[in-house]
Amino acid sequence: MSLTDEERDRLADVVRLQPTKNGELQDAWEMESGSEVHGYLETHLKEYYYRDDDSLIRATAEANDLVDVEPGVEPDAVARGGVPETIRVPELESRVVDVLAGPDERSQSVVSVLNALREAYDADPEVDAVRRALRSLERKNVVEVVYRTVPTFRLAVDRDEITVEIES
Numbered sequence: 001m002s003l004t005d006e007e008r009d010r011l012a013d014v015v016r017l018q019p020t021k022n023g024e025l026q027d028a029w030e031m032e033s034g035s036e037v038h039g040y041l042e043t044h045l046k047e048y049y050y051r052d053d054d055s056l057i058r059a060t061a062e063a064n065d066l067v068d069v070e071p072g073v074e075p076d077a078v079a080r081g082g083v084p085e086t087i088r089v090p091e092l093e094s095r096v097v098d099v100l101a102g103p104d105e106r107s108q109s110v111v112s113v114l115n116a117l118r119e120a121y122d123a124d125p126e127v128d129a130v131r132r133a134l135r136s137l138e139r140k141n142v143v144e145v146v147y148r149t150v151p152t153f154r155l156a157v158d159r160d161e162i163t164v165e166i167e168s
Contacts, residue, residue: 003066007044011059012067014041014049016088016167019056019139024132056139069167083141083156086163093133094164095121100134100143100155107145107152110134 003011013028014020022034031037041049041057048063089097099116101108108116114130117123134153137143144156 008067010040011045011048011063012069014045014057015059015064015067016069017136018058019052019054020136021056021139024136025057027132083162085161086165087137087140087142088165088167089136089140090133091166092117092125092129093137094166095123096130096133096137097142097155097159097162097164100153103144103155103158105154107148107154109150109152113153 010025010029013025017024017028022037025031025037025041026034029037029040031040045063048060048066049057050060052058087093095117096113099120100113110127110131113134114125114127117125117130134143138145138153142156142162143153146152146154
C-alpha cells in the first residue's frame, strides 16, 4: 500500500508516540474527537497499527520500517511491562521526568508537578498538558500512579536507569 505524505506523517506520529491513545493523536493531528482519530486509523493506516492488551495504539514492525523516526520507546520492553532504557519524548515530558519525585519519594499531584516545572524552568504549561505528559510517561512504564485523595505520580525507576531524549 502506497502512503500519501499526510498518511506517512501521521504514521510517524503513531511510531513516535507509541504506546498512545486516541486523545493523544487527536491533539497531535488537531482533530475534533477520538472517534475521528479511530476512523482515520481504520481508513488510512489499518495495516500499520494495532491495539495491545490495554487498548493502547502501537505501530507494527512494518510501520517502524516505513517512517524515518525513532519509536518513542523500545516496543518489546514496554509490551512486556518492563521499563525501557531510552525514551524519546517531547520537551515537556523530558522536563516532567527531571522534576518528578523519584521512586522512593512521596508522589506528587499534577498541580505539584506543574509548580515544580514553573520553578525549575520558568515555564507555565497548562495543567492539562502536564496531566497528559504524566499519563504518556505512565504508558511508557516510566511513571507510576499512586492513588491517594487524587491520583499522584512518581518515577517508576531511578533517573540514572533511563535515558531521556527530546524528540526533534
